[in-house]
Amino acid sequence: MRRHSWIPAALLAALFVTLGAGRALRGGSGQAAQAPAFEVDPLWPRPMPNHWLLGSAVGVAVDARDHVFVVHLTNSFNARTEIGAASDPPTGECCRPAPAVLEFDPDGNLVRQWGGPGNGYAWPSANHGIAIDPQGNIWIGGSAGTDTHMLKFSADGRFLQQIGRVAPPPPPAPSQGSAAGDTAGGGRGGRGGGRGAAAQPPPVVPPDSRSTAQFGGAASVSFDASTREAFVADGYRNRRIAVVDMTTGAITRFFGAYGAAPDDAPTPPYNPDSPAPRVIVDGRPVGPQFGTPVTCAELSRDGMLYVCDRSNNRIQVFQKNGTFVKEATIAPRTRGQGAVWDIAFSRDPEQRYLYVADGSNMKVHIVDRQSLNVLTSFGDGGRQPGQFLAVHSVATDSRGNLYTTETYEGKRVQKFLFKGIAPVTRQNSGVLWPTRR
């Protein structure tokens, strides 16, 4: 019998260092760092009615009353095994996709649900991200290859505004073997022949990071109440921040990494052993550009914009006018989908801390906002409370509690109760469970 020996501690330690996690615990001036402490609430939210299920949960936001809004992908279910009640004929008593947008009160009761196609607007093929603007309206992006717009709704789901042009309908399927044509630019179009088969998805809309007409897979958005501007993380195909006039919905300006003009040229996959070198022009850094996707653009109270350059494991910080301020890498050994998925601010007046959702490493990093140093982290992989499978989005409420959603097969929203500021004792606190009753 070959016994699975426990992975030796030394090997684990080596992995840990290799993956670049050995940066925590470093407080200023030799003192133990302080950071917010949390504890998962394993019984939040309350179970939903109607055998409703949450799919890949790709956005979370909190309104002024601490109601928690979640958006999920209603088409992310396995028809055979998961949503038998929605089959025709039904194959079982359970389950059905919940509506795309779910609103929970602070106690976790589902109080409203809406979303999906309707009159006067095109629901995104893959809704992505949810944000609540200063007027209490709800903004939703879309990450699918055909999604080029955002939608704005009232808090109860009444359609208000479309931002960005809706992609024109895909052209008629070309005959077998024809060239991919002009709808499949940027080297991303065709997976070769076979188009025209019924299951073939519509052609991807090529990126255009200099467009003032449309987005390229808008991932999330944040708002500047004073100037009535929205900052859009754009996105899954584009490589930019797009700034929108909230009154007119017009894209008024945009910028790429380091505040330079964005560039849609494909980039090789991030390689921690040979990271792309900085590009300096006229004494200023202009590259490497953002990878795709650009998944967050969060504006702090003191006017700094924090951008998630996910696949490059990178946070870049800008002034509101797009002037580059600084950058940091998180878990720089992370490959593939990257470590910087979403950012939320702590709710103290100074917004001292950033919470960074890391869906590759299955944890949330707690970062000192000014220094961008990782103070500590929590979470681990798994399906139990406080564990994660691809933690995708993060938000905070007025009490400092933290909410996360998980995509892929994570398919959850979780609440982490704020337990005050405490000394950091570990680089990763693991699973933050309440003490036993």
Next chain:
Amino acid sequence: MVGAFVALAAALGIGQAALDAAASQQTVEAPRFEVDPLWPKPLPNHWVLGMTIGVGVDNRDHVFIVHRQNTLQQTEAGLVADPPVSECCAPAPPVLEFDPDGNLVNAWGGPGEGYVWPESNHGITIDHKDNVWIGGNGNPDSHILKFTHDGRFLLQIGEPRRGSQPNSNSLEHFGRVAKIAFDAAANEAYIADGYGNKRVAVLDMDNGRIKRFWGAYGNPPKDTTMSAYNPDAPLVRHFRTPVHCADPSNDGLVYVCDRPNNRLQVFRKDGTFVKEVQIAPRTLGDGSTWDVAFSRDPQQKYMYLADGKNMKVYVMDRQSLTVLTSFGDGGRQPGQFFAVHSIATDSRGNIYTTETYEGRRVQKFVFKGVGRVTTANQGVVWPGR
């Protein structure tokens, strides 16, 4: 939209909503449970579970589970990519042993010297001598493995790699075994055989020899190909694959899960048919009768039935085969299920469940005594705040 739901409810037969409403007024004496949301403890080494397709409890109330390492994708198991793409996660070894407090105390399994590890391990049970038995439902799997409590190989039963062709009359091998259960007094093992075969097989626990076998209604099994289950047609005279459990009770009966037929059949230990019942008979596809476990009172008065299609556990009166109540619903939170696949009880009457597909969990439901409960579905059985 509302109309659609009503239509759905009606289509599921019997106006389930109306029945539930009426039933919620009614109560019955039955075992009560409460999920423990913090059991088991987190695994070390960034280990995660794949499809978790077996659970067994030993005589010290240690809980064994078996799961499928090869069902983890890179989005979950980036630590074992070459080179690693992330700090998390890695597949846990296939067999995990937890103590009653939920601490992982041993982990083993996988290919080794002298035996063929199943292509798709399935079911785990612990016999009265503390040995561990594992089946397999991969396409070629046709054997059973027996290990000591801590994973030393003891016995391979049945010729391996013969499972691609069913043969429910074979004495040489099985057809993709789902589960093994034991009659300690007779030193016999009951095999739910299985995903290829359509029979119950009974073994000598020491030498592994197949002593007898039977099909539905105790008839000789036939490997007939059947059309899909039709709830409006008469009950078929054969098991459908998979035959998913075959559990002997302590009063000499054997309870068999005829899963896609939504049916439990009860036999005497010699294979004589006694009775049958259908559960959630409108269920299509995977079926409703996935696994059974008995309550731990001396009479084994109650039976717990895992229904991975309707995402719940039924609490049944074992003698009458009536459903007293049920608990659970679909979802990823504690006490919810995604394809609850296997079920077992410990000496204190607690229930353990495992979930396959993307459920990938083991959950513990703490026994709270027998009391009045609704005859309707209890939904998610959470502890009080």
